Amino acid sequence: MDYKNEITRLASEHHINSSEFNGLACRVILREFDLTLDQLKNSLKELIQEDKISINFGDRHPNPYIKALPEEPAETQIAKLDASNLEHVCVYPSRTRLAEIVDTSKYENQPFTLRLALGEAQLALASFDLTVLEVYRNDPRYYYINDDISGSISITDEYYQSAAMSEADKVLLESFGFAYDSDFNRAVCVCLRYLTRLSPEHQQIWKSKELQGEYKPHPDYYRQIIGDWGIGISIFDAFIEELKHINAICQLIGRPNLFREDFKDKRKPREFSFLIRPTLKEFNDFIHLLDKLLSDNINRKFFLNDVSFEREEERGDGKIVIHPKGTVQILEEWLRLKLKAEDPDPIDYIINPLKKIRKLRQRPAHAVDDNVFNQEYFKEQRELIMEAYDSLNLIRHFLNNHPKARSYKIPDNLDSGKIWVY
DSSP states (O other): OOHHHHHHHHHHHHHHHSTTOOOEEHHHHHHHHTOOHHHHHHHHHHHHHTTSEEEEOSSSSSOTTSOOSOOOOHHHHHHHHHHOOOTTOEEEEOHHHHHHHOOGGGGTTOHHHHHHHTTOOTTOEEEEOGGGGHHHHTOTTEEEEEOSSEEEEEEOHHHHTOTTSOGGGOOEEEEEEEEEOTTOOEEEEEEHHHHTTSOHHHHHHHHHTBOOSOOEEOHHHHHHHTTOOOSEEEHHHHHHHHHHHHHHHHHHTTOOOSBSOOOTTSOOOTTOSSOSSOBHHHHHHHHHHHHHHTGGGBOGGGGTTSSOSEEEEEOTTSOEEEEEOOHHHHHHHHHHHHOOOOSSOHHHHHHHHHHHHHHHHHHHHTOOOOOOBOTHHHHHHHHHHHHHHHHHHHHHHHHHTSTTTTTOOOOHHHHTSEEEOO
16 A cells, blocks of 8 residues: 555545644554554655655644644654654645645635635734724624734624624634734734634635735734733723722722723723724824823812812903813812922823823814825824823822822732833
């Protein structure tokens, strides 16, 4: 019997017909052909050299039954083969072999499934224009989770069980992440393994947004892909965390919460993340949301009777008119009352970003602008959220110095951890 041809045939059929393009265990081959270990090793070595197969030893990824990572060089595979007892080793048809035998018509409208059928690694990343996420973010029928490092998409329970929504649209994308090119332009990246679980219709949607060129995944997303833990959180999640801790400290010092809403038991707003589309409209929408989370979110009850909520203004006719103060002005006056600042004045670092955001929010309300597209909006947004976060961080540090709050423990990811600003 020509063992080499039979091994190649068996491994190829197993790969093509299995649900996840799996590898064929060497113990199955030993049992099927009644080979000795040395006989099998010699056959496998020759097949590797002839570019008919590749070997997965399960030492780079814990599951040898899926081709998680690209095949290693032939000489590396052969060296490992000599030292192995083949206990948890799998055989895969080579890409050259698969290019000859795969019926590509079976994968019509499934471009990412086809790539796995042709032997690409399951964890290989494809990169996409950010706007591909709009389909799901803007549709309330989907759970859309995004922490600006990674995310997931799935149909809500209500619509999963509903006949009113087509089966093709009941999608699950277990994981997506973000990536960057050499100019720091942002993209979405997804492993082929997860893209193949999309319906043909949604694979086509993603294919239409695929980007060419080299994109590197966010460092923490890459750690997730290889099964490691991330080392930080996004600045948007850190922002929400600061709201929660500021309010918790307020409780300790005997005051009402400084912020009316801190999202303690809720997900952050879907749109509170880096822009998906760098347009003036999306940028203005983000400013509006950011101002709602800051100035509009300040709770006047926090200030008790420490400062007045009204100001007097003399009109031209000599009459005195009473005007309500804005929340930012009230906060500034309270800080100047309670915080004895030195140069440089930390109160300016707290208040100025809030004033800047409020001013930016007011501009689109009184102007008609074309919805222009400009990559600079990404940069402006990043600078704005960094300034806003620093403002919250300073407020929290100030309140944390209160005698009743000095024992309050701040999580390491805020004070000593990594906060990602991209």
